[in-house]
Amino acid sequence: MTNQMILGPDGLPLVSDTAHRAASLSAREMSSWRPMAGSPDSDLLDELPTLVSRSRDLARNHGVASGAIQTLVDNVVGTGLRLSALPDYKALGKDKDWADSWSRKTEALWRSWADTTECDASKSLTFNGLTTQMFRSGLINGEALALPLWLPNRSQAFATTIQLIEPDRLGNPNDRINDANIRAGIEVDSYGAPLAYWIAKTHPGDQLLGVSNNAQEYERIPARTRFGRQRVVHVHDKERTGQSRGKPIFSSIMPLFKMLDHYERSEMQAAVVNAMIAAFIETPLDGESISEMFGGSGEDYMAARNEWQVKLQGGAVIPIFPGDKVAPFTPSRPNSAYSSFVENILRHIGTGLNLPFELLMKDFSKTNYSSARAALMEAWRYFIGRRHWLATYWAKPVYELWLEEAINKGMIEAPGFYQNKALWCRCKWIGPGRGWIDPVKEAKASKIRLEIGLSTLEDECATQGLDWEEVLEQRAREQTKMRELGLNTETAQYAPQTTEEKQ
Template sequence: MTKSVRKFRGDLVSTDGGTTWRAAGLYGSLGDSAHMGASVTSRELAGWNPLQGSADSDLLPDLSTLMVRSRDLTRNHGIASGAAQTKVDNVIGTGLRLSATPDYRALGRDKDWAVEWSQQTESLWRSWADTTDCDAAASLNFDAQTRQVFYGGLLNGEALALPLWMPDGRSKFATRIQVIEADRLSTPIGRIDGQYLRGGIEIDDYGKPLAYWIRKAHPGDSYIGVVPQFADWERIPAETPWGRKRVIHVHEKERTGQSRGKPDLTAVLTQFKMLDHYQRTEIQAAVVQAMVAAFIETPLDSNTLATMLG
């Protein structure tokens, strides 16, 4: 006997109450769903059927294209460039300042000790961060590196930094920071992404990073033919045997299981490109119109003609 169905608050169940419309495979076959956004019959949404992908399957195949398009947009579109620069200025400003405030009560100390310790620590920090000794390339201080990392995060969705131990016998501290552009983090040639390798990052069963595969040179250097190492990768463990991080991967995870960051301009790339094309077309049309010369032949005198033309 065929069972009838009844509708309760937008849901469909059999008369025995045991089979839902989803289990019966009736999704969308009997009209609109309870949620307008899930409709498969409305004119606006009928052709909208996104894939049910994971965070990595949705992002990783497109990440390289999103990166280069975001960078191209900020290079060539004034509004996009200004928006990115304004965000950097508002968040980073002239730089981040260390404010050392130890929980002296938990440490069994008094407030006087905390004040003295804070002053000494902040002084040592400034002696390292305010000089180029903190940079592996010896060209930027920590404030400039911070701006570079944040700006790279906007354009590429992420940035990487390698804390290196580089004693030189001159500086008081041997710690140096090497900032790495996200393009250099990738899966090596001959290997493919899978359960334990995602966009150049080795992970365990829980998604914890175990190692990072980083090119020895930027892949873009291949176009100028001066750096052959762009096809060589180095496997860098995520941390030392005693737990110190060897790779600082700065990115925002929007979804569970997301291994890489997504550029901030991703959702508006199409609109920005269309706006850029529209503005260029309008300006070109205005330039052409301004260059058109017109000649009028008439037996009227100049004063009469001027009056007629306003």
């Protein structure tokens, strides 16, 4: 039961009409704030096309938005995600030596497929290129869609190929209204699990190229085959339980981006206009007097002035008509508060994108080492989370599809694969390195972590995007070569070995 509202002399309530002030419907600052309490899909699906089109426009035409997307792609995906196969050898009844041998062979075969364009149905991208496209689509469109295809007639080692699909093609056939069984092109069961996806055979926007979409055809693609092989990879964030589609990363800050764009354009236009005007010439003559003087119109007066071709330059003497005055023009642009105001808005935008201001603007000129490190560490937590999300819902499902084919073809031994699929498909993905802010300090910190047992060489190498086994193998080859040449392997200077050291 709510309390009775009592008004004070100023008309404001002395006692809140609700237990929570945030739920008050009578407070002046809250009374007009009554958002709808819809379901996840009712809040999103009808507005999704508008959000996506505006997000794409920002990514195309706003430099900061485009740079933010590229920054996220570079730090999360970078040059690509490297597979590290890690079968659960203990649960499979194997030993570590067997697991290392199996992993090396599997990773080599994976690279023979993933590092070529054979993995792409359009034969234009490698797996790293596909990964970049999926993540970029996930940022701009809010979701990414891919179809694992089986194309055995291409005369290549593996029939498994991936076709990327623009999320716009995912929709209800025949303009069917969303209901409990189908949501924006996704058929679901009573628990919300996807059963099938309805994908248009042509993009809805192809009508701009003259392709008619009056009779748009849709194809129903089951989420999985009858024997469980995944047929659709739909990557998107679920902010709420029951959410069927994703939304762009710019959604919460889109108004700020647009208003900032308007403000910056207005300031620039004002500055350009101010730069073009140096002074005004005042005349006591009115329009009729000017006409009588020249026997014509006011345009004749201006034409006479134009014939003088006066140039404004240093030390110039400007001739004017009798009675005219030169009034100085003192523009108020650029606005003295422009820089600080824009910076504050950009910091707000960076918070919405989970990017520190320094990384958003690529500007570390006002930041010391400690602040820069703290900002980048906070950003790195977000990058690692996004990388894990991308690996879990995109890279790992594709690896499972490829591994299944490799095992069925006898290229890889995996007895009981279908009974213990999760054990065989266990893996992790190594992304681009974090880089160094102060290489000396961070190298010393890495050494200390290893010496006191807080870290491993595998973890330290993975932080820099390296594979620890490849690092050790390369170091072993280098040291062998150094010994062959009589160089000291214990010093960084590569000094020649003494007679005692050689013995």
